[in-house]
Amino acid sequence: QVQLVESGGGLVQAGGSLRLSCAASGRTFSSYVMGWFRQAPGKERDVVAAITRSGLLTYYALSVKGRFSISRDNAKNTVYLQMNSLKPEDTAVYYCAADVGGSWPPGNYDMDYWGKGTLVTVSS
Secondary structure: OOEEEEEOOEEEEOOOOEEEEEEEEOOOHHHOEEEEEEEOOOOOOEEEEEEOOOOOOEEEOOOOOOOEEEEEEOOOOEEEEEEOOOOHHHOEEEEEEEEOOOOOOOOHHHOOEEOOOEEEEEEO
């Protein structure tokens, strides 16, 4: 069983930055494709960014491309999401997820393990 714990969410003004972290325990972290997803009130959960096992390839949703950056440190079993130039429409619960199968880019139904989420609120 893999446990994922997100941190770093909070309240920030539009234009500001936040860095989310997701610490993994359990099976070998470097064997997972990792993703960040978000769910805003009344909306479906969607992928925001993803990163391959080695970290050499990344994927971003069009809405965050150029503003968000995903990275991972396999030695620390941690994946990060750097969020810059935040907008009120980025307000959501952000989830970290792991895909054992290696789907690319991963979608909701590809992920095998999920964290409990961290709330990001961007005020205008």
